[in-house]
Amino acid sequence: MPTTPRPNYSATSLLDVAVRVFNERGYDGTSMGDLATALGITKSSIYHHVAGKEALLGLALDRALSALFAVLDEPASTTGRPRDRLEHVVRRSVAVLDAELPFVTLLLRVRGNTPTEQEALERRREFDRRVADLVARAVADGDLRADLDPALVTRLLFGTVNSLVEWYRPGRGSSAEEVADTLVEMTFRGLER
Amino acid sequence: MPTTPRPNYSATSLLDVAVRVFNERGYDGTSMGDLATALGITKSSIYHHVAGKEALLGLALDRALSALFAVLDEPASTTGRPRDRLEHVVRRSVAVLDAELPFVTLLLRVRGNTPTEQEALERRREFDRRVADLVARAVADGDLRADLDPALVTRLLFGTVNSLVEWYRPGRGSSAEEVADTLVEMTFRGLER
Protein backbone atom coordinates (compact mmCIF):
# COMPACT_ATOMS: atom_id res chain seq x y z
CA MET A 1 0.00 0.00 0.00
CA PRO A 2 2.42 2.67 -1.22
CA THR A 3 1.67 6.26 -0.24
CA THR A 4 3.10 7.62 -3.53
CA PRO A 5 0.52 7.79 -6.34
CA ARG A 6 1.07 5.00 -8.86
CA PRO A 7 -0.41 4.92 -12.36
CA ASN A 8 -2.36 1.72 -12.90
CA TYR A 9 -1.71 -0.49 -15.90
CA SER A 10 -4.19 1.24 -18.15
CA ALA A 11 -2.84 4.71 -17.47
CA THR A 12 0.66 3.36 -18.10
CA SER A 13 -0.20 1.80 -21.42
CA LEU A 14 -1.91 5.03 -22.49
CA LEU A 15 1.26 6.83 -21.59
CA ASP A 16 3.46 4.97 -24.08
CA VAL A 17 1.23 5.92 -26.99
CA ALA A 18 0.71 9.48 -25.77
CA VAL A 19 4.40 10.15 -25.33
CA ARG A 20 5.13 8.80 -28.80
CA VAL A 21 2.58 11.20 -30.29
CA PHE A 22 3.82 14.09 -28.13
CA ASN A 23 7.30 13.56 -29.55
CA GLU A 24 6.07 13.27 -33.12
CA ARG A 25 3.87 16.36 -33.13
CA GLY A 26 5.17 18.27 -30.11
CA TYR A 27 3.26 18.45 -26.84
CA ASP A 28 1.44 21.69 -27.72
CA GLY A 29 0.89 20.51 -31.26
CA THR A 30 -0.91 17.39 -30.02
CA SER A 31 -4.65 17.67 -29.35
CA MET A 32 -6.66 15.24 -27.28
CA GLY A 33 -8.26 14.32 -30.58
CA ASP A 34 -4.86 13.37 -32.00
CA LEU A 35 -4.23 11.21 -28.95
CA ALA A 36 -7.66 9.58 -29.24
CA THR A 37 -7.00 8.73 -32.88
CA ALA A 38 -3.58 7.26 -32.08
CA LEU A 39 -5.07 5.25 -29.19
CA GLY A 40 -8.01 4.03 -31.21
CA ILE A 41 -10.51 5.31 -28.63
CA THR A 42 -12.47 8.53 -28.25
CA LYS A 43 -11.38 11.67 -26.47
CA SER A 44 -13.86 11.06 -23.67
CA SER A 45 -12.33 7.68 -22.89
CA ILE A 46 -8.96 9.25 -22.23
CA TYR A 47 -10.46 11.24 -19.36
CA HIS A 48 -11.46 7.98 -17.70
CA HIS A 49 -7.76 7.16 -17.25
CA VAL A 50 -6.07 10.51 -16.68
CA ALA A 51 -7.18 13.93 -15.51
CA GLY A 52 -6.14 15.55 -18.79
CA LYS A 53 -3.38 16.32 -21.20
CA GLU A 54 -1.08 17.95 -18.67
CA ALA A 55 -1.37 15.06 -16.20
CA LEU A 56 -0.19 12.77 -18.99
CA LEU A 57 2.83 15.04 -19.48
CA GLY A 58 3.55 15.01 -15.75
CA LEU A 59 3.62 11.20 -15.62
CA ALA A 60 5.98 11.09 -18.60
CA LEU A 61 8.39 13.69 -17.20
CA ASP A 62 8.45 11.96 -13.83
CA ARG A 63 9.45 8.70 -15.44
CA ALA A 64 12.37 10.31 -17.28
CA LEU A 65 13.58 12.21 -14.23
CA SER A 66 13.35 9.18 -11.95
CA ALA A 67 15.51 7.16 -14.32
CA LEU A 68 18.14 9.91 -14.56
CA PHE A 69 18.32 10.50 -10.80
CA ALA A 70 18.63 6.76 -10.19
CA VAL A 71 21.93 6.92 -12.10
CA LEU A 72 23.33 9.45 -9.62
CA ASP A 73 22.61 7.06 -6.74
CA GLU A 74 24.35 4.04 -8.25
CA PRO A 75 27.43 2.89 -6.27
CA ALA A 76 29.79 3.68 -9.17
CA SER A 77 28.42 7.24 -9.19
CA THR A 78 29.19 7.84 -5.53
CA THR A 79 32.39 5.81 -5.02
CA GLY A 80 35.88 6.11 -6.49
CA ARG A 81 37.68 8.93 -8.28
CA PRO A 82 35.35 11.76 -9.41
CA ARG A 83 36.71 11.43 -12.96
CA ASP A 84 35.63 7.79 -13.09
CA ARG A 85 32.32 8.59 -11.43
CA LEU A 86 31.75 11.25 -14.10
CA GLU A 87 32.46 8.81 -16.91
CA HIS A 88 30.08 6.35 -15.28
CA VAL A 89 27.31 8.95 -15.05
CA VAL A 90 27.84 9.88 -18.71
CA ARG A 91 27.73 6.26 -19.88
CA ARG A 92 24.71 5.41 -17.74
CA SER A 93 22.90 8.56 -18.87
CA VAL A 94 23.32 7.37 -22.44
CA ALA A 95 21.92 4.00 -21.33
CA VAL A 96 18.90 5.72 -19.74
CA LEU A 97 18.40 7.66 -22.93
CA ASP A 98 18.44 4.36 -24.81
CA ALA A 99 16.04 2.63 -22.43
CA GLU A 100 13.64 5.54 -21.90
CA LEU A 101 14.16 7.48 -25.13
CA PRO A 102 10.61 8.82 -25.66
CA PHE A 103 10.32 9.99 -22.06
CA VAL A 104 13.75 11.63 -21.96
CA THR A 105 13.11 13.23 -25.35
CA LEU A 106 9.93 14.80 -24.02
CA LEU A 107 11.75 15.97 -20.89
CA LEU A 108 14.47 17.69 -22.87
CA ARG A 109 11.92 19.60 -24.93
CA VAL A 110 10.00 21.04 -22.01
CA ARG A 111 10.09 24.83 -21.89
CA GLY A 112 8.37 25.64 -18.58
CA ASN A 113 4.99 26.80 -19.90
CA THR A 114 3.00 25.22 -17.06
CA PRO A 115 3.62 24.38 -13.37
CA THR A 116 4.13 20.75 -14.37
CA GLU A 117 6.86 21.76 -16.79
CA GLN A 118 8.46 24.20 -14.36
CA GLU A 119 8.75 21.49 -11.74
CA ALA A 120 10.45 19.22 -14.25
CA LEU A 121 12.88 21.99 -15.22
CA GLU A 122 13.82 22.51 -11.57
CA ARG A 123 14.58 18.81 -11.15
CA ARG A 124 16.70 18.93 -14.31
CA ARG A 125 18.69 21.82 -12.88
CA GLU A 126 19.30 19.78 -9.72
CA PHE A 127 20.67 16.94 -11.87
CA ASP A 128 22.97 19.39 -13.65
CA ARG A 129 24.22 20.81 -10.34
CA ARG A 130 25.20 17.34 -9.13
CA VAL A 131 27.07 16.60 -12.36
CA ALA A 132 28.80 19.98 -12.26
CA ASP A 133 30.01 19.12 -8.75
CA LEU A 134 31.53 15.90 -10.10
CA VAL A 135 33.34 17.77 -12.88
CA ALA A 136 34.74 20.33 -10.43
CA ARG A 137 36.05 17.56 -8.15
CA ALA A 138 37.69 15.75 -11.06
CA VAL A 139 39.46 18.96 -12.05
CA ALA A 140 40.55 19.54 -8.44
CA ASP A 141 41.98 15.98 -8.43
CA GLY A 142 44.08 16.82 -11.46
CA ASP A 143 42.32 14.17 -13.57
CA LEU A 144 40.67 16.67 -15.89
CA ARG A 145 42.24 19.73 -17.51
CA ALA A 146 42.29 22.77 -15.25
CA ASP A 147 42.43 25.26 -18.14
CA LEU A 148 38.76 24.66 -19.02
CA ASP A 149 35.89 26.14 -16.98
CA PRO A 150 34.17 23.24 -15.12
CA ALA A 151 30.69 24.77 -15.39
CA LEU A 152 31.15 25.27 -19.12
CA VAL A 153 32.54 21.76 -19.55
CA THR A 154 29.54 20.32 -17.70
CA ARG A 155 27.12 22.04 -20.04
CA LEU A 156 29.02 21.02 -23.16
CA LEU A 157 29.43 17.43 -21.99
CA PHE A 158 25.78 16.91 -21.14
CA GLY A 159 24.77 18.97 -24.13
CA THR A 160 26.48 16.29 -26.19
CA VAL A 161 24.71 13.50 -24.28
CA ASN A 162 21.32 15.17 -24.53
CA SER A 163 21.73 15.87 -28.25
CA LEU A 164 21.44 12.12 -28.82
CA VAL A 165 17.64 12.35 -28.62
CA GLU A 166 17.74 14.27 -31.91
CA TRP A 167 18.94 11.28 -33.94
CA TYR A 168 19.61 8.15 -31.87
CA ARG A 169 17.09 5.36 -32.38
CA PRO A 170 17.38 2.03 -30.53
CA GLY A 171 18.07 -0.87 -32.86
CA ARG A 172 18.99 1.36 -35.81
CA GLY A 173 22.59 2.22 -36.67
CA SER A 174 25.04 2.39 -33.78
CA SER A 175 24.17 0.68 -30.50
CA ALA A 176 23.88 2.69 -27.29
CA GLU A 177 27.20 1.19 -26.13
CA GLU A 178 28.97 2.23 -29.36
CA VAL A 179 27.54 5.73 -29.03
CA ALA A 180 28.61 5.97 -25.39
CA ASP A 181 32.12 4.71 -26.27
CA THR A 182 32.55 7.22 -29.08
CA LEU A 183 31.08 10.05 -27.00
CA VAL A 184 33.45 9.33 -24.09
CA GLU A 185 36.43 8.95 -26.43
CA MET A 186 35.69 12.25 -28.17
CA THR A 187 35.05 14.30 -25.04
CA PHE A 188 37.61 12.75 -22.66
CA ARG A 189 40.46 11.99 -25.08
CA GLY A 190 39.66 14.11 -28.13
CA LEU A 191 39.13 13.58 -31.85
CA GLU A 192 42.62 14.52 -32.92
CA ARG A 193 45.45 12.38 -34.19
CA MET B 1 14.23 45.55 -57.85
CA PRO B 2 15.00 42.05 -56.54
CA THR B 3 12.93 39.19 -57.85
CA THR B 4 13.15 37.30 -54.55
CA PRO B 5 10.41 38.22 -52.07
CA ARG B 6 11.83 40.50 -49.38
CA PRO B 7 10.15 41.27 -46.07
CA ASN B 8 9.80 45.03 -45.67
CA TYR B 9 10.92 46.73 -42.52
CA SER B 10 7.64 46.22 -40.74
CA ALA B 11 7.48 42.52 -41.45
CA THR B 12 11.08 42.23 -40.25
CA SER B 13 10.45 44.05 -37.01
CA LEU B 14 7.39 41.87 -36.41
CA LEU B 15 9.63 38.85 -36.89
CA ASP B 16 11.97 39.67 -34.01
CA VAL B 17 9.12 39.83 -31.53
CA ALA B 18 7.34 36.80 -32.98
CA VAL B 19 10.44 34.60 -32.85
CA ARG B 20 11.11 35.63 -29.27
CA VAL B 21 7.58 34.58 -28.30
CA PHE B 22 7.79 31.37 -30.35
CA ASN B 23 10.91 30.42 -28.39
CA GLU B 24 9.36 31.29 -25.04
CA ARG B 25 6.09 29.42 -25.51
CA GLY B 26 6.93 27.07 -28.36
CA TYR B 27 5.64 27.63 -31.90
CA ASP B 28 2.54 25.49 -31.45
CA GLY B 29 1.99 26.89 -27.98
CA THR B 30 1.88 30.43 -29.36
CA SER B 31 -1.48 31.72 -30.60
CA MET B 32 -1.95 34.71 -32.88
CA GLY B 33 -3.51 36.31 -29.82
CA ASP B 34 -0.29 35.79 -27.87
CA LEU B 35 1.67 37.40 -30.69
CA ALA B 36 -0.75 40.31 -30.86
CA THR B 37 -0.38 40.92 -27.13
CA ALA B 38 3.41 40.81 -27.33
CA LEU B 39 3.38 43.16 -30.33
CA GLY B 40 0.91 45.55 -28.75
CA ILE B 41 -1.44 45.37 -31.74
CA THR B 42 -4.47 43.25 -32.59
CA LYS B 43 -4.52 39.90 -34.31
CA SER B 44 -6.02 41.45 -37.44
CA SER B 45 -3.12 43.86 -37.79
CA ILE B 46 -0.65 41.01 -37.97
CA TYR B 47 -2.34 39.77 -41.13
CA HIS B 48 -1.62 43.10 -42.77
CA HIS B 49 2.11 42.28 -42.60
CA VAL B 50 2.31 38.52 -43.05
CA ALA B 51 0.08 35.86 -44.55
CA GLY B 52 -0.22 34.03 -41.25
CA LYS B 53 1.51 32.22 -38.45
CA GLU B 54 3.26 29.68 -40.63
CA ALA B 55 4.63 32.36 -42.97
CA LEU B 56 6.21 33.99 -39.93
CA LEU B 57 7.84 30.69 -39.08
CA GLY B 58 9.10 30.29 -42.63
CA LEU B 59 10.80 33.70 -42.60
CA ALA B 60 12.49 32.88 -39.29
CA LEU B 61 13.74 29.45 -40.39
CA ASP B 62 15.05 30.85 -43.65
CA ARG B 63 17.08 33.44 -41.79
CA ALA B 64 18.72 30.80 -39.60
CA LEU B 65 19.46 28.46 -42.50
CA SER B 66 20.89 31.22 -44.68
CA ALA B 67 23.32 32.20 -41.94
CA LEU B 68 24.44 28.60 -41.41
CA PHE B 69 24.91 27.86 -45.12
CA ALA B 70 26.88 31.08 -45.55
CA VAL B 71 29.46 29.59 -43.17
CA LEU B 72 29.99 26.63 -45.52
CA ASP B 73 30.80 28.98 -48.39
CA GLU B 74 33.41 31.03 -46.54
CA PRO B 75 36.94 30.67 -48.00
CA ALA B 76 38.27 29.05 -44.81
CA SER B 77 35.51 26.42 -45.09
CA THR B 78 36.48 25.43 -48.64
CA THR B 79 40.28 25.86 -48.61
CA GLY B 80 43.04 24.15 -46.66
CA ARG B 81 43.17 20.89 -44.73
CA PRO B 82 39.74 19.38 -44.04
CA ARG B 83 40.57 19.20 -40.32
CA ASP B 84 41.15 22.96 -40.21
CA ARG B 85 38.10 23.60 -42.38
CA LEU B 86 36.05 21.53 -39.91
CA GLU B 87 37.32 23.53 -36.94
CA HIS B 88 36.49 26.71 -38.81
CA VAL B 89 32.94 25.55 -39.53
CA VAL B 90 32.48 24.60 -35.88
CA ARG B 91 33.76 27.95 -34.61
CA ARG B 92 31.76 29.93 -37.14
CA SER B 93 28.62 27.91 -36.40
CA VAL B 94 28.97 28.92 -32.77
CA ALA B 95 29.32 32.53 -33.95
CA VAL B 96 26.13 32.23 -36.04
CA LEU B 97 24.38 30.79 -33.03
CA ASP B 98 25.53 33.81 -31.05
CA ALA B 99 24.49 36.33 -33.69
CA GLU B 100 21.18 34.71 -34.67
CA LEU B 101 20.31 32.84 -31.49
CA PRO B 102 16.50 33.16 -31.52
CA PHE B 103 16.30 32.11 -35.17
CA VAL B 104 18.67 29.16 -34.81
CA THR B 105 16.91 28.10 -31.61
CA LEU B 106 13.61 28.01 -33.46
CA LEU B 107 15.20 26.06 -36.32
CA LEU B 108 16.61 23.41 -33.99
CA ARG B 109 13.20 22.84 -32.42
CA VAL B 110 11.32 22.26 -35.66
CA ARG B 111 9.78 18.80 -35.89
CA GLY B 112 8.40 18.69 -39.43
CA ASN B 113 4.70 19.13 -38.71
CA THR B 114 4.04 21.31 -41.77
CA PRO B 115 5.52 21.69 -45.30
CA THR B 116 7.38 24.79 -44.10
CA GLU B 117 8.99 22.79 -41.31
CA GLN B 118 9.74 19.81 -43.55
CA GLU B 119 11.57 22.04 -46.01
CA ALA B 120 13.67 23.45 -43.18
CA LEU B 121 14.50 19.95 -41.95
CA GLU B 122 15.65 18.96 -45.44
CA ARG B 123 17.99 21.94 -45.60
CA ARG B 124 19.35 21.04 -42.17
CA ARG B 125 20.09 17.54 -43.39
CA GLU B 126 21.97 19.00 -46.36
CA PHE B 127 24.09 21.07 -43.94
CA ASP B 128 24.82 17.92 -41.92
CA ARG B 129 25.84 16.01 -45.05
CA ARG B 130 28.37 18.67 -45.99
CA VAL B 131 29.87 18.65 -42.49
CA ALA B 132 29.97 14.84 -42.46
CA ASP B 133 31.93 14.98 -45.72
CA LEU B 134 34.45 17.28 -44.05
CA VAL B 135 34.86 14.91 -41.10
CA ALA B 136 35.38 11.92 -43.40
CA ARG B 137 38.07 13.78 -45.37
CA ALA B 138 39.86 14.82 -42.19
CA VAL B 139 39.91 11.19 -41.06
CA ALA B 140 41.19 10.09 -44.49
CA ASP B 141 43.97 12.68 -44.18
CA GLY B 142 45.05 11.13 -40.90
CA ASP B 143 44.31 14.35 -38.98
CA LEU B 144 41.42 12.88 -37.01
CA ARG B 145 41.29 9.50 -35.30
CA ALA B 146 40.37 6.64 -37.61
CA ASP B 147 39.01 4.43 -34.82
CA LEU B 148 35.87 6.56 -34.48
CA ASP B 149 32.98 6.40 -36.95
CA PRO B 150 32.96 9.69 -38.96
CA ALA B 151 29.17 9.81 -39.24
CA LEU B 152 28.80 9.28 -35.51
CA VAL B 153 31.48 11.87 -34.76
CA THR B 154 29.70 14.40 -36.98
CA ARG B 155 26.46 13.95 -35.08
CA LEU B 156 28.13 14.17 -31.68
CA LEU B 157 30.20 17.21 -32.66
CA PHE B 158 27.29 19.20 -34.02
CA GLY B 159 25.07 17.88 -31.28
CA THR B 160 27.43 19.64 -28.91
CA VAL B 161 27.32 22.84 -30.96
CA ASN B 162 23.53 22.79 -31.27
CA SER B 163 23.07 22.11 -27.55
CA LEU B 164 24.32 25.65 -26.91
CA VAL B 165 20.87 27.05 -27.67
CA GLU B 166 19.66 25.37 -24.47
CA TRP B 167 21.70 27.62 -22.19
CA TYR B 168 23.95 30.09 -24.04
CA ARG B 169 22.78 33.72 -23.80
CA PRO B 170 24.75 36.55 -25.48
CA GLY B 171 26.29 38.92 -22.97
CA ARG B 172 25.72 36.65 -19.99
CA GLY B 173 28.43 34.34 -18.63
CA SER B 174 30.95 33.03 -21.14
CA SER B 175 31.39 34.85 -24.45
CA ALA B 176 30.75 33.07 -27.74
CA GLU B 177 34.53 32.96 -28.34
CA GLU B 178 35.19 31.37 -24.95
CA VAL B 179 32.46 28.82 -25.59
CA ALA B 180 33.85 28.01 -29.04
CA ASP B 181 37.38 27.68 -27.62
CA THR B 182 36.29 25.31 -24.85
CA LEU B 183 34.07 23.33 -27.22
CA VAL B 184 36.92 22.86 -29.72
CA GLU B 185 39.41 22.01 -26.96
CA MET B 186 37.09 19.41 -25.46
CA THR B 187 36.11 17.74 -28.71
CA PHE B 188 39.40 17.95 -30.63
CA ARG B 189 41.91 17.51 -27.80
CA GLY B 190 39.84 16.03 -24.98
CA LEU B 191 39.06 16.85 -21.36
CA GLU B 192 41.61 14.54 -19.82
CA ARG B 193 44.86 15.34 -18.10
Next chain:
DNA sequence: GTCTATAAATTGATAGAC
Protein backbone atom coordinates in the same frame (compact mmCIF):
# COMPACT_ATOMS: atom_id res chain seq x y z
C1' DG C 1 -14.01 1.02 -20.24
C1' DT C 2 -15.99 3.06 -24.05
C1' DC C 3 -19.41 5.51 -26.32
C1' DT C 4 -22.53 9.83 -28.23
C1' DA C 5 -23.58 14.36 -27.53
C1' DT C 6 -22.49 18.67 -26.25
C1' DA C 7 -20.74 22.50 -23.78
C1' DA C 8 -17.58 26.54 -23.31
C1' DA C 9 -13.56 28.54 -24.73
C1' DT C 10 -9.96 29.40 -27.97
C1' DT C 11 -8.10 29.04 -32.44
C1' DG C 12 -6.42 31.05 -37.15
C1' DA C 13 -8.27 34.00 -40.24
C1' DT C 14 -11.40 37.56 -42.87
C1' DA C 15 -14.45 41.82 -43.84
C1' DG C 16 -14.70 46.30 -43.81
C1' DA C 17 -14.58 50.94 -41.23
C1' DC C 18 -11.34 54.64 -39.98
Next chain:
DNA sequence: GTCTATCAATTTATAGAC
Protein backbone atom coordinates in the same frame (compact mmCIF):
# COMPACT_ATOMS: atom_id res chain seq x y z
C1' DG D 1 -1.53 50.48 -40.42
C1' DT D 2 -4.72 49.51 -37.03
C1' DC D 3 -9.12 48.83 -35.45
C1' DT D 4 -14.00 46.31 -34.21
C1' DA D 5 -16.71 42.63 -35.24
C1' DT D 6 -17.25 38.25 -36.60
C1' DC D 7 -16.67 33.48 -38.49
C1' DA D 8 -15.96 28.61 -38.91
C1' DA D 9 -13.22 25.24 -37.08
C1' DT D 10 -10.97 23.22 -33.39
C1' DT D 11 -9.85 22.74 -28.59
C1' DT D 12 -10.16 20.77 -23.74
C1' DA D 13 -13.37 18.89 -21.03
C1' DT D 14 -17.96 17.06 -19.04
C1' DA D 15 -22.62 14.49 -18.73
C1' DG D 16 -24.68 10.51 -18.93
C1' DA D 17 -26.06 6.13 -21.59
C1' DC D 18 -24.52 1.36 -22.45
